[in-house]
Amino acid sequence: MILKYNLQFFAKDGPGGEKTEQPTAKKLEDARKEGQVAKSKEIANAFGLLALFLIMKIYVGNMGTGLIECFAGVYNQIPDAIKMYNGQIPVAAITSLIVSMMLKMMLIIAPILLVGVLVAIVCDVAQVKWKPTTKPLQPKFSKLNPVKGFGRIFSKNSLVELLKSIAKIAVVGYVAYSYLKDKIGGIFILYNIGLNEAIVRIGEIVTDLGIRIAAVYMVIAFIDFAYQKWKFKDDMMMTKQEVKDEYKNQEGDPQVKSKQKQRMMEASRRRMMQQLPEADVVITNPTHYAVAIKYDPDRYDAPYVIAKGEDYLAQRIKEIAKENDVEIVENKPLARMLYANVDIGGLVPPELYQAVAEVLAFVYHLKGKV
16 A cells, blocks of 8 residues: 655645745845834843932932922922811812822932933843834734634744743742841831931832842843844744745736836936036937947947937936036937947947047037047
């Protein structure tokens, strides 16, 4: 008995074969549009945490003083409010006091929050450059599929995230324990010292501990960043068939071909316009065609065309010729013949030697070259 089997079942990545090819520029660009980039959120978290505690260490004294003054100011207004309203303070007045206190507290805390936001933005831009997209925010019904959701829960990515979470908890726990075990005595005497001094000591303990945690956390962040770069590259790898299909789609796309042709024409036109000031003469129709001719006996045995155009481009050639003191000669039959039969960079054919020679002789005579 002969058993039939499909060798594709043994391929690592399914029907397309094994992913052995580097991702193309188009695939990377498409992934970028979809919001798929090699980015570690732990980088922003680690730097944000470090910046937060560093600014707190510098600012904690002023912040504590400001908060105490804020509370004191509000409490000092309460007796005046009681006298003003004869002991029956309306809800609106209480609300006004609370809102005023909250606004003052937000202004005091604002520098810390602002630094955190700026650091997060800078970290993201440093990793993936600035190219925002709204694609990841668009709803996808595939995400509501319970089978796929169950698969994501028990995927390799979920395992990695679990290991990262365990590592972070272990790091925070170890660093906190090793630091706080030497500070227990100072914490227990907080009730014996003044409020301002207690706030300063608590602030120092919290910020020093936070800086230590953030510094160690950054090690995890950089390891995660390296992993995300590797994972993104591995995910973007393509099979040979995918590369072939993409190439065929791009080559067969009329828009792609049109854009390529347009870019080539624009580049050729720029080169043509750059060489135009070197022309000896521009022969015109005069409105529809313009052909720039140059004769360099050291280079070619015959005159050659360095620029040509019709309608708008012909007018542009004449404008540049005038700006560069290149003579413009009207000769309708010769202009049409040169435009139709000689490409840019091509030599004037023998049958037109006599006509072109007469024009060049006329131009040389005007410029005193003969």
